[in-house]
Amino acid sequence: MRNDKHLAIKLRKKGKSYNHISKVLEIPKSTMVYWFKSEAWSxxxxxxxxxxxxxxxxxxxxLINKRRREEWEKWRQGFRNEAIREFPLLLKKPLFISGINLYWGEGDSNLKNAIKLSNTDPRMINLFSKFCQKILKVPIEKMYPWLILYPDLSEKKCKDFWSKTSGIPISNFKKTQLIKGKHPTKKLTYGICIIQMNSRGLKEKLFTWINLFFEKFKLTAGIV
Structure with missing residues (x-):
């Protein structure tokens, strides 16, 4: 028997891997596979x-996932802390109060989703656009409107209207969604406009502000 095979067997019976034995004895792994392929103990x-x-x-x-969760939570908490620091000064601004209440009532309420508000009222869309630009400090190129329309509405006309209303260029608009069927009434003259921004950090701030706003002005009696 080759001496290196004898040593390989001893190491293998000690529970060593092919990689370890190959490195110690400088034997190709293919050789060990050949030696041990019929050995049940191996x-x-x-x-x-x-x-x-x-x-x-x-x-x-x-451990990696735990570390990532901790880092992610630390990152999110940074935005919450920033929102807490900014709240007292922002509370003096009517646009801040209006925007917070508008999003609280009309905006997407899932923290994991993008910042998103939809409405048919041009005044609300105008106000929300201004809130995003002036309070959230979102660059206009990061604001993405899109429309929900009935097929009998002119997409171009509606985009022109909502672009002018929101102050966001048409080039920012995403693909329009069409609702099947004909327009039931004339109330939705320009369809539904949705303004969306993809920022988890800013959404953390929004939710923190809403909670702070509620805590400051809530009716204490009967509220748990």
Whole structure:
């Protein structure tokens, strides 16, 4: 028997992997596969090594995910803290109060979604656009409107209207969604306009402001 094979067997029976043995004895892995392919005891060692490797990998992944969650929470908390610091001064601005209440009542309420508000009232869209630009400090090129229209409405006419209303150029508008069927009434002359911005940080601030606003002005009696 080759001396290196004898040493390889000893190392293998100690539970060492092919990679370890190959590195120590400078033997190709293919040679060891040939030597041990019919050895049941070697297969059991392989299974045990695989089990240990999977356990270590799962443990490492758990730690990585935990670290990522902690970093993500720290990042989110930074925006919340910033919102808390800004709140007293912003509370003196009518646009801030109007915008917060507008989003509270009409905006998307899922924290994981984009900042999004939809309405048919041009006054609300105008006010929200101004709130985003002046209070949230969102660059206009980061604001993306899109429309929901009935097929009998002119998309060009509606885009022109909402672009003028919001102050956002038509080039920013996303694909229009069409509602099946004919326009039931003439109330939705220009369809529904949605203004959207993709910023989790700013949405954290929005939700923090809404909570602070409620805490400051809530009716204490009967509110849990």
């Amino acid at each position: 297969e059991e060692i392989k299974k045990e090594l695989t089990r240990k490797a999977n356990y270590v990998a799962r443990k490492r992944l758990t």
